[in-house]
Structures are given as structure tokens and as C-alpha cells.
Amino acid sequence: MSEIIFIIMEQAFLHFPLILGTYLSVSLMKIPDLSVESAYMFGAFMASSALPFTQNMPHCASLCVISLISMLAGACVGLTSGLLTQKAGIPHLLSSIITIGLFHGINQFIAGVYIPLSKYTNILALDLIPLHPDLPLLALLFIILSLAACYFFKTELGYSLAVFGHNPHFFTHYQISTSYIFLSGILLANALAGLSGYLFAQSNGFADLNMGFGKLLLCITSLILAKVFYQKTLSIITPIIGTFSYFTLQQLLLKLGFDLRYFTMIQAMVIVIILICQYRNQEHNHIDHLGV
Amino acid sequence: MKKLLLHNINFKFNQHDQPFFHDAHVEFKAGLLYFIQGKNGVGKSTFFSLLQGTTPRNAILTGVIILNETEFIIKNNRLDHKITSHVKTVIQDINKMIVNAMTIEENLRLAHLPKYPRLFPLTHTINLSTIMKDFGIDQLHQTVQKLSGGQKQILAIIMALQKTTKILLLDEPTAALDEKNTHMVIQFLTQLAKTLDLIIIIITHDKELTSTYGQHHTLTIAADTEGIRTIKL
Numbered sequence: 069m070s071e072i073i074f075i076i077m078e079q080a081f082l083h084f085p086l087i088l089g090t091y092l093s094v095s096l097m098k099i100p101d102l103s104v105e106s107a108y109m110f111g112a113f114m115a116s117s118a119l120p121f122t123q124n125m126p127h128c129a130s131l132c133v134i135s136l137i138s139m140l141a142g143a144c145v146g147l148t149s150g151l152l153t154q155k156a157g158i159p160h161l162l163s164s165i166i167t168i169g170l171f172h173g174i175n176q177f178i179a180g181v182y183i184p185l186s187k188y189t190n191i192l193a194l195d196l197i198p199l200h201p202d203l204p205l206l207a208l209l210f211i212i213l214s215l216a217a218c219y220f221f222k223t224e225l226g227y228s229l230a231v232f233g234h235n236p237h238f239f240t241h242y243q244i245s246t247s248y249i250f251l252s253g254i255l256l257a258n259a260l261a262g263l264s265g266y267l268f269a270q271s272n273g274f275a276d277l278n279m280g281f282g283k284l285l286l287c288i289t290s291l292i293l294a295k296v297f298y299q300k301t302l303s304i305i306t307p308i309i310g311t312f313s314y315f316t317l318q319q320l321l322l323k324l325g326f327d328l329r330y331f332t333m334i335q336a337m338v339i340v341i342i343l344i345c346q347y348r349n350q351e352h353n354h355i356d357h358l359g360v
Numbered sequence: 361m362k363k364l365l366l367h368n369i370n371f372k373f374n375q376h377d378q379p380f381f382h383d384a385h386v387e388f389k390a391g392l393l394y395f396i397q398g399k400n401g402v403g404k405s406t407f408f409s410l411l412q413g414t415t416p417r418n419a420i421l422t423g424v425i426i427l428n429e430t431e432f433i434i435k436n437n438r439l440d441h442k443i444t445s446h447v448k449t450v451i452q453d454i455n456k457m458i459v460n461a462m463t464i465e466e467n468l469r470l471a472h473l474p475k476y477p478r479l480f481p482l483t484h485t486i487n488l489s490t491i492m493k494d495f496g497i498d499q500l501h502q503t504v505q506k507l508s509g510g511q512k513q514i515l516a517i518i519m520a521l522q523k524t525t526k527i528l529l530l531d532e533p534t535a536a537l538d539e540k541n542t543h544m545v546i547q548f549l550t551q552l553a554k555t556l557d558l559i560i561i562i563i564t565h566d567k568e569l570t571s572t573y574g575q576h577h578t579l580t581i582a583a584d585t586e587g588i589r590t591i592k593l
Contacts, residue, residue: 224477230462231470237456241449241520244473252477301461 081206089260090287105280111262114141142262362390413444510541
């Protein structure tokens, strides 16, 4: 039993930055930000490519440098899709699809299609918990991110992201820069996705070109699950509940003997069931265009 | 006496166009409500854009503006930032100016956001007008959704006034309101102009509104046969 709890925690901590990122862009800002899948993969690849160069650094320094690189790489993807939307006038759904295509190529050009990490020291590992060496550092990161997000949601920029989701026209009437808010949100969301990509690659021992596939569906499932339990907007509780309920559900289904191959289908079904229930329930009759 | 005086205002949309406003002269006194009426396309919104400093890039604008004894000669075809920074506008579609899903208090705090929102906590200081209470907008923790059309209009006005303002422009504030709400909004504006010593200018198509509330302060913009606009009180 304790083993399953460890697995749920590890998976949740690995994916938490990604889900927090999509909470910002998809839930709060209501932007169909598909490019997080690309940011997740690109963050993993750039950090993995930089890993050999940090082998001689002190452990803490190498961890900071690598995390920073993964976030910058993610932010690069966000910047591309954000600028395409803001400066070229391409609708964001289309610009994020274009971005995925662009970075699919860029990544193969710079880093290839597969990077094994087994020959390098795992900088996430601390020998405190047997079988789960990554868990203490991941938990620490989870706490830091949660506290940072908690503060962020009370700031001017945090509020602005939520306002953008409710009413993107709001800012022009108060001489506030809409494109600055849009880009900040997208950059943050994709940087977090990049970090998550690296954590996943490090924990699994490889980075792979297709690792981002389906990640947005995972995030949306988590966030819709969270909405069932907790409705308040602009709260760190939502992504936390979402992350943990998703992986608890996943592990329970695995325990019951479900084949992991069909899990994406299960996710889709979970979303459909929840959305149909909300639609039938008159109080939730106004589901917005992203469902979260 | 606080006032805004527009003197010898000449405006055309570009160098080769005929004049739009020619030697126009208008005076607005603080503490009063002014209505602007005129046919569609006659230049009511153009007049607002002069005051907001948002005229098109190729437009030619000359003249003198006097705001509370200080004289500004128009340079570079646009009003000085020292004047436009005191001008706030409430647009016709007020739903674009408020966040329905948030509370009244949050909306008022959001109106203080700087051009580039920072990573500092959102301000808790809000400027509340004492007269808000008289119009039923004192339960700050209520969501905006629950307010009536007139109350939403009043909220949008107070939000526009969160940063220092001397001149308030309103584009058809009562177009979507019934008689009762219209009366409420105009009452509110009349009191607001007095208490805050504001110049309030309202664009309207509602003849009844101007005859009921604006007997002495209604400006009419009209075009003569050559297309030159005149502004008459």
C-alpha cells in the first residue's frame, strides 16, 4: 500500500509543474495552449543535452543550472507561439500547432530524437528513500512551486491572467498592455512545462521526441477532475487537487488490472463523463470553450 | 472656476482633406453634465478622440486648450499628455470594462493595475465615492454579475475614476438601460460631477434624455453644406 502512495506522489510531483503551467494558460487565461506539449519535450531535450557539461559542478549548482535551462527552453517555445499570436495575428490554436511543427524539427536538428541519461549522475537522486531516490527533491520542488504560485495568485500579474480569461478586452480600457499579459502568461506556462519535461526525462532516464504527446489531455483531465471537487478560481488548491486525483485514479485503475495502453482512452472518457454530467446539471449549463 | 476651454480648434483627417472642425470654440465648466447630440457619423466620436489624444496618425489638429487656467497650445497634432492623462472614457459596451465573475472590490482594485502588471501584490486601496451607497453599490464582496444594468454602469464609471481624472467621457451610457436605471445613472453622474468637481461629457442619441436633464448643457454637432462641422451649445 505504501508503495502505491509513493508512486502516486512521485508521478504527481513530476507532473505538477506541467499541470500548474496549463492551469495558468488553459484554466485561467482560457487559451488553447497546445504548445505546452512541445515545451515539455524541448525542455527535456535542452536540459538533457546540457547535463554532460554540468557533471563536474557541485550538486546544487548543477540542479539549478539544469532546471533553469529546461525552463528557458520551455519559455522559448512559449515565446514562439505567443509572438506568432500577438505579432503575426495568427489565432493561438493555430500558432501553437505551427509551433509544435517548428520545434519538432528544431529539436531533431539540435538534439536528435533520443537522449539516454543513464550514463550521467542523476542529479535529482538523494539516497533517503530506497527505490524512490528522486522523491525528497521532487517534494521540495513541489513545496517551493506551490508557495511561489500561492504568492503569484495574489500579485498584479496573477490577477491579470485570471482577468484575461474572463474578459480579454478589459485591459485596453485602462491603458494596460494586453500583449504583455498574454506573453507573460504563455511564457510562464511553457517554462513550467519545460521544467516538468526535464524532471520526467531525468526520472525515467531518457528524453524522447514523442514524450510530449498527449500531455495536454493529461493536464485537462486533471483540471476537470479538480473542478469537480473545488470550484474557486485563482487558487493553488485546484492544480494540486487535480494532479493528485488524476494519479490516484490512474494507479487505482492499474491496480484493478487496466492496461496502461488504454489509459489515454480512459482519460478521454473521464472528461466526457464529467462534462456530460455538468451539462445535464442546469447550474453548470454554461461550460466555457475549453471546459476547464 | 475650473473649466476646460477649447479655442480655435481646427481639425482635418489628413493634409489634403477639407476641414472637419473649423475654428471651433467650446467651453465646459467643472461640476456640470454636458450632452453631445448629433446624427450618426457627424463627428461625436471624433470629438471624443480629440480629447483622448487618439486621433489618427495623419490627422492635422491645431488650436489652444485651457484646462483650469493653464494654457496648452496643441503641438504635433495631438493633445498634450498632461491633458489626456486626466481624461477617462466609459465606452458603450461596459461589459468590456468590468469582470462579471469577480467581486465589486476586486474590480475596483483591478482598475488600479499599471500598464505592465508586476509581481507585487495587487493594491488594496480603492477610491470609494461616498455617493455609491445611495445607489446600492456598497456590498463590496458581491459579484458584479448580480448587479443591475444601471449599477454596472455606475461601477464602470467608478472604475474609470480610480486613477486621477478631471474629465470623464461617456459614450451612450444609457442606451441599454430602462427608464428607472437611466434616471439612476444620470442622478449618479450629476452628484458625481458636483462632489468630485468633474467635467462630464456624454454622447447620446436619446432626445428625451437631453430634454429632461440637459436643457442648458446640450451641444449639437452638425455639418454644413461643405461638410464643415459646427459645435453649438
